Amino acid sequence: MSKSDQSLFSLHEHALQQANETCPICNASLQIKHSKAGSFWGCSQYPTCDYTRPVKEVTKFEEQILPGSECPKCGGSLAVKQGRYGLFIGCSNFPACDHIEHEPEETLDVQCPSCKKGHLREKSSRYGKTFYACDTYPKCKYAINHPPVAQDCKECGFPLLLKRNMAAGEKLQCANKKCGKFQ
Numbered sequence: 001m002s003k004s005d006q007s008l009f010s011l012h013e014h015a016l017q018q019a020n021e022t023c024p025i026c027n028a029s030l031q032i033k034h035s036k037a038g039s040f041w042g043c044s045q046y047p048t049c050d051y052t053r054p055v056k057e058v059t060k061f062e063e064q065i066l067p068g069s070e071c072p073k074c075g076g077s078l079a080v081k082q083g084r085y086g087l088f089i090g091c092s093n094f095p096a097c098d099h100i101e102h103e104p105e106e107t108l109d110v111q112c113p114s115c116k117k118g119h120l121r122e123k124s125s126r127y128g129k130t131f132y133a134c135d136t137y138p139k140c141k142y143a144i145n146h147p148p149v150a151q152d153c154k155e156c157g158f159p160l161l162l163k164r165n166m167a168a169g170e171k172l173q174c175a176n177k178k179c180g181k182f183q
Contacts, residue, residue: 021041023043023044023045023049023051024051025043025049025051026043026045026048026049026051028043028044028045028049029044030042030043030044030051031043031044032055033052038054038055039055040052040053040054040055041053041054041055061081061082061087063079063080063081063092064079064080065077065078065079065092066078066079066080066089071091071092071093071097071099072099073091073097073098073099074091074093074096074097074099076091076092076093076097077091077092078090078091078092078099078101079091079092081094088100088101089101108120108121108122108132108148109150110148110149110150110160111150111159112134112135112136112140112142113142113158113159113160113175114134114140114142115134115136115139115140115142117136117140118134118135118136118140119134119135120132120133120134120135120142120144120148121133121134121135129145131143131144131145132144132145132146132147132148144162144175146162146163146164146173147162147163148160148161148162148163148175149161149162149163149172151172151183153174153175153176153179153181153183154181154183155174155179155181156174156176156178156179156181158174158175158176158179160174160175160176161173161174161175161183162174162175164182171183
């Protein structure tokens, strides 16, 4: 048997060993079950036995204190923590202090064409997509998906153009939905 065949056999054997695992509480077989939160191993004797464990073992993230940092609310030190949406920087005195550091948002030198009071700001959605929205939100809910340019449209006079990457190169498009002409 070749070395690759042996490694394949050991992987297959490991998979069979996991599939034939027994419940540590009642010695019944474990099954992969599914829920809206994801897959997990569960006892086949459910509801008599309610043993469960995750399919993928998760390693616990240790909180790391940032040396020389100070919480502006309570004076405690700041730490790198892991939450349900990933890593973030927060106060080490949680739950007594709930301070969280946010990334500074860039304010562009482009006035909001909707309310004419705020400026457009680069933001990031929870899925990581970049968009541009008015900084007076929630009073003004104006938002666009492409980088803004403070120029008037030659066709309709709308005070905002969008920078679009097209197959032929970078072009400017009117941000007015009724116009939408390329410059």
